[in-house]
Amino acid sequence: MxxxxxxxxxxxxxxxxxxxxxxxxxxxxxxxxxxxxxxxxxxxxxxxxxxxxxxxxxxxxxxxxxxxxxxxxxxxxxxxxxxxxxxxxxxxxxxxxxxxxxxxxxxxxxxxxxxxxxxxxxxxxxxxxxxxxxxxxxxxxxxxSRETENLTQRESEILSYVAKGFQDKEIAEKFFLSSETVRTHLRNIYKKLHVRSRTEATLKYLHK
Amino acid sequence: MxxxxxxxxxxxxxxxxxxxxxxxxxxxxxxxxxxxxxxxxxxxxxxxxxxxxxxxxxxxxxxxxxxxxxxxxxxxxxxxxxxxxxxxxxxxxxxxxxxxxxxxxxxxxxxxxxxxxxxxxxxxxxxxxxxxxxxxxxxxxxxxSRETENLTQRESEILSYVAKGFQDKEIAEKFFLSSETVRTHLRNIYKKLHVRSRTEATLKYLHK
DNA sequence: GAGACTATCGCCGGTTTGGAGTATTCTGCA
DNA sequence: TGCAGAATACTCCAAACCGGCGATAGTCTC
Missing domain, CATH: 3.40.50.2300 (Response regulator)
Known part of the structure; x- marks a missing residue:
């Protein structure tokens, strides 16, 4: 193509x-x-x-x-x-x-x-x-500063916990979700922020 | 009085x-x-x-x-x-x-x-x-703020790259090291900072 | 009612990471 | 001289992570 x-x-x-x-x-x-x-x-x-x-x-x-x-x-x-x-x-x-x-x-x-x-x-x-x-x-x-604004409510919540150092399983428990769901959200977050790891996502979240 | x-x-x-x-x-x-x-x-x-x-x-x-x-x-x-x-x-x-x-x-x-x-x-x-x-x-x-000061020169260098979102393999290439060595350093860093993941280490590095 | 966006959950396969241990070399210092 | 610390590197193993895929259900809009 x-x-x-x-x-x-x-x-x-x-x-x-x-x-x-x-x-x-x-x-x-x-x-x-x-x-x-x-x-x-x-x-x-x-x-x-x-x-x-x-x-x-x-x-x-x-x-x-x-x-x-x-x-x-x-x-x-x-x-x-x-x-x-x-x-x-x-x-x-x-x-x-x-x-x-x-x-x-x-x-x-x-x-x-x-x-x-x-x-x-x-x-x-x-x-x-x-x-x-x-x-x-x-x-x-x-x-x-703009990219993180494209996240949905849920995605922001989850990212905020990722940025505190929690892992998927722990976040899932906090929100009473399956860790699979957390993973799905995280995948979507990565796409929106154009990153490939939780550390990079955390950096974006902290505007660093 | x-x-x-x-x-x-x-x-x-x-x-x-x-x-x-x-x-x-x-x-x-x-x-x-x-x-x-x-x-x-x-x-x-x-x-x-x-x-x-x-x-x-x-x-x-x-x-x-x-x-x-x-x-x-x-x-x-x-x-x-x-x-x-x-x-x-x-x-x-x-x-x-x-x-x-x-x-x-x-x-x-x-x-x-x-x-x-x-x-x-x-x-x-x-x-x-x-x-x-x-x-x-x-x-x-x-x-x-004090914990990160206990790190050696090499450990600080490596942590600084971890805190930029790079993964072990990439850091190894930058420093012309085996990625196994990077991981050894990282494990020592975790012990000194009392953390268990690169995200947590990154947060300490950024004093967040 | 079709098409979007969102939130939820799952599977598969592969890579990366963490934890524990061992080992060698080099340097500086007591 | 010998010891401590630092840097390098490896193995084994299990957990965590990531990417792509599909699926359902609710909501909202055109």
Whole structure:
């Protein structure tokens, strides 16, 4: 199954060029392109692409605003900023808005495609590695306080006991539940918090 | 020279009863009583008592707040909380605010007078259950910050990674160790910290 | 009434962790 | 020189944990 890519870019030549590049690469499919942020917001959700290449300089709504909205609508969506500028301010704003990758337009086609793969696999392709750490640090800062808010009442209760050091069996007894149920809740908690162990979950719970 | 005692208590009967009790005991003198925290703050400093019996539940400013203020004004003053509650929260808040004794209202008169003497001599009279709670709390508090100091260099390093959510194998790779070695260290850490899981160890490491 | 979200419980299979014990090497100190 | 502590590593065993799967039942919404 190819990686489905969408493009938001106002320059016709660049947009078409990217589209051709992507469709010409095995494992990639360009499902749609949009010349404006407004257009993207209107039609992109129906396409459900895996990855979006987003220009920053767009007429009307900026690419950064568009990222913020798209992330709100489709949290799973991976977004890569595509720009001629490399200034800290735009990078920073894009990341806060929810973009996970940030590459320059002058990036060679092969590297660009690698970047899309990387992004789709959970990476953060960027001009240099230092920026990647910045991404993680900042996103975690913003998320860690928000992620725990997605938990249900029950899940929160259980997590609070996990974060006190109790084990499944003990929590089950406290709540008069089967330990299987506790495990199920815990599995769901892990998914929501994107963690894989009770220690990691505890750290998120403590906002550490 | 008798021990000069003041009372802050909103219930008239209790306040008068205590006053009579104190004045009827040799070696004690009740110099003043106040029905509210505000009153006490205004007039008590002029009386310069040795000991204050303080109710927690007062109309307006709470007894705990009053303790904080009195201690600021008269650091030498010894204060004993007198209350019907023995919940952890109030006990700790009172102690932090500056109270040195904490006894229940149902305490027999003779014991109460002993407590006042005790307090005046630098002791900390408290009901036995409360004493136990305080001791335990302090032991835990003192330990959690001291226990981690007993760890060796290596153990601290490893614990720091455990507390980031890594598992044994990953830590082993980072330090170029056998994962068996990591587990040996971890077991020694558990013994020193008196815990039984990585989550509990993490909590100690974070002083939580 | 179909589709969601939530809470509950279970099974299977595999990995990780904890507990107990032993052993070797090295270093520093009395 | 010898001993204590620290770091390394291993074995055996059982418990706990994790991931994926399915299942039921209630509630709420469209």
């Amino acid at each position: 190819p990686i489905k890519v969408s493009i938001v870019e106002d320059n016709d030549q660049i947009r078409e060029g990217l589209s051709v590049l992507i469709n010409g690469s095995t494992g990639f499919q360009c499902v749609a392109t949009y010349p404006t942020a407004e257009n993207a917001l209107k039609y992109l959700p129906a396409q459900k692409p895996d990855v979006v290449l987003m220009d920053i300089q767009l007429p009307g709504m900026s690419g950064i605003e568009c990222v913020r909205e798209l992330k709100r609508l489709l949290p799973e969506l991976q977004i890569m900023m595509l720009t001629i500028y490399e200034d800290d301010d735009n990078v920073f704003k894009s990341i806060v808005a929810g973009a996970s990758g940030y590459v320059l337009k002058k990036t060679p086609p092969s590297e660009l495609m690698d970047g899309i793969s990387d992004l789709h696999n959970g990476g953060s392709p960027m001009s240099d590695r230092i920026a990647r750490k910045v991404v993680q640090a900042f996103q975690q800062m913003g998320q860690s | 008798p021990i000069k005692v003041s009372i802050v208590e909103d219930n008239d009967q209790i306040r008068e009863g205590l006053s009579v009790l104190i004045n009827g005991s040799t070696g004690f003198q009740c110099v003043a009583t106040y029905p509210t925290a505000e009153n006490a703050l205004k007039y008590l400093p002029a009386q310069k008592p040795d000991v204050v019996l303080m109710d927690i539940q007062l109309p307006g400013m709470s007894g705990i707040e009053c303790v904080r203020e009195l201690k600021r004004l008269l650091p030498e003053l010894q204060i004993m909380m007198l209350t019907i509650y023995e919940d952890d929260d109030n006990v700790f808040k009172s102690i932090v605010a500056g109270a040195s004794g904490y006894v229940l209202k149902k305490t027999p008169p003779s014991e109460l007078m002993d407590g006042i003497s005790d307090l005046h001599n630098g002791g900390s009279p408290m009901s036995d259950r409360i004493a136990r709670k305080v001791v335990q709390a302090f032991q835990q508090m003192g330990q959690s």
